[in-house]
Amino acid sequence: MKKVVQLKHYQAAYLEEGTGVPILCLHGFLGDGTAWLPLMAQRANQSLAQQPIRWIALDLLGFGESSKPELRYNIWHQVAFLQEFIGALALDQFWLMGHSYGGWTAAAYAIACATGAYGVPQERQPMSPPHSACAGLILVAPAGIRDDQFVGRYAHLRPLLWESPWIDWGIKALAPLSQWVGQQKTFAQIQQVRQALTEQPVAKSFIRDRLRPEDAIDTLEQDLHHITLPTLILAAAEDDTIPLWHCQTYAQGIPNAALYVFEKATHALPQTHPAAIAQQLSDFLKAKI
Numbered sequence: 001m002k003k004v005v006q007l008k009h010y011q012a013a014y015l016e017e018g019t020g021v022p023i024l025c026l027h028g029f030l031g032d033g034t035a036w037l038p039l040m041a042q043r044a045n046q047s048l049a050q051q052p053i054r055w056i057a058l059d060l061l062g063f064g065e066s067s068k069p070e071l072r073y074n075i076w077h078q079v080a081f082l083q084e085f086i087g088a089l090a091l092d093q094f095w096l097m098g099h100s101y102g103g104w105t106a107a108a109y110a111i112a113c114a115t116g117a118y119g120v121p122q123e124r125q126p127m128s129p130p131h132s133a134c135a136g137l138i139l140v141a142p143a144g145i146r147d148d149q150f151v152g153r154y155a156h157l158r159p160l161l162w163e164s165p166w167i168d169w170g171i172k173a174l175a176p177l178s179q180w181v182g183q184q185k186t187f188a189q190i191q192q193v194r195q196a197l198t199e200q201p202v203a204k205s206f207i208r209d210r211l212r213p214e215d216a217i218d219t220l221e222q223d224l225h226h227i228t229l230p231t232l233i234l235a236a237a238e239d240d241t242i243p244l245w246h247c248q249t250y251a252q253g254i255p256n257a258a259l260y261v262f263e264k265a266t267h268a269l270p271q272t273h274p275a276a277i278a279q280q281l282s283d284f285l286k287a288k289i
Contacts, residue, residue, distance in 0.1 A: 002033065002065055007084045012058060013065035014085075015040075020052025021285065022094035024086070026102025028270075029143070030203060032064025033057030035099065038274035051285055056094075058085060060105065062202035073205040074218040075144065076118045076125075078105040083112075083127065093135050095285070099270050100242060103142025107220055107227065107250070110137055114226040136230035136288055138281060140269050141239055145246040146219040224253025231257040232284045234277060236265035258284070 002013045015033045017040055027035040036057040059066040061081040062073065071077060082105060086094070098106035112118035112127050113134060119125045209215060231254045235247035244261065251259035260280055262273055269277060 002059070004065065005085065005088045007081070007088055010061060010067035010069065010081065012061075012067075012081070012085045012088070014059060015055070015057040017055045018053050020054050021289070022054045022056060022091055023138075023281075024091065024094050024096050025055065025057040026060060026082070026096070026098035026105050027057070027063070028100030028102055028141075029206075030063075030200060031099075031102075032059045034064075035270055039270055039277055042274050042278040051282060051289075056089070056091075058082070060102065060202075062200060068199075068201050070201050071205065072209050073202045075104055075108045075220075076112075076218060079108050079112050079118045079127075082109050093133055095136050095138065096134050097138040097140070097281075098142060099140040100143050100267065103139040104144030104220070106137055106139060107142060107144060107224070107254075108218070110134060110227045110229055111220065111223045114228065115223075134229060136232075136284075137227070138232045138234070138284065139247075139250060140234045140277070141236055141242045141247060141267055142233070142250055143242055143246070144218075144220045145249050146216050146221055147243070147246065221249055221253060224250060225255065227254045227257075230284075230288045232280065233257055233259045234269060234280060235259065235261045236267055236269055237261050237263045238265060239267045241267040 002015055004011050004013050013033070015036070025033070025036040025039075027033060034057070036055065040055045040057070060078055062068050062071075066081075096106045096109065098104070108118070116127055117124040118127050231250075233247050233251050233254075235244055236242075237244060247259065247261075251257045262269065262276060265273055
């Protein structure tokens with residue numbers, strides 16, 4: 001069962017399990033804290049047996065059971081939310097781990113702590129002093145690198161954003177036809193996307209508000225050099241969501257970052273490779289603690 005903590009303006013929901021070194025985990029896009037359950041279940045894994053861990057898996061703002069305000073979302077909303085959550089739990093010397101969108105958030109948080117400010121360059125806002133120290137980063141297939149090939153990739157989904165009962169009526173009416181033409185799987189995916197877009201305001205904002213290359217105002221490639229924390233980057237060689245070169249950009253931009261590539265792996269690493277991630281995490285912590 002998820003716990004809930006009330007912040008100044010929002011509520012934050014999270015899973016917590018175990019005692020030991022705190023690792024704060026941030027999920028990917030359209031996910032929530034439960035995405036980390038396969039990794040959390042590795043507590044009996046021999047690679048982690050000598051390093052007890054206190055797992056904390058947060059539902060980011062706009063996802064899961066955390067608050068879902070209607071905003072024009074950028075990554076700095078998540079940084080502010082994360083900072084307030086860390087203060088509410090009074091975490092001390094924690095490690096920050098993020099997958100995809102969560103990796104983007106983790107790296108942006110580290111940049112904000114290093115520079116004392118968060119926000120896009122033309123509107124930097126001062127960041128209050130961190131309540132505790134982030135000891136290092138584990139970034140799993142992190143998003144957050146500008147890639148103009150992404151522009152328009154999801155434009156075809158915009159009709160699914162329309163707040164009209166006719167959309168839901170049409171989808172329901174077409175369901176029998178999908179079985180007749182053998183497209184049940186595709187139709188089920190459309191239904192899932194419609195539900196996700198109507199329930200998750202971050203997804204709506206990213207499709208509605210990022211239609212041009214210049215709308216990517218919060219990518220991090222120019223600021224990675226500010227991160228001086230020990231950093232491990234885990235990438236998937238066959239990732240069709242976050243191309244491998246994005247992870248390589250992180251590794252090249254963050255001083256002394258380590259990069260490990262899982263061969264024959266795709267984007268959903270926390271679900272498909274939890275034991276292998278546990279091994280990399282264990283080796284990384286042993287070398288840094």
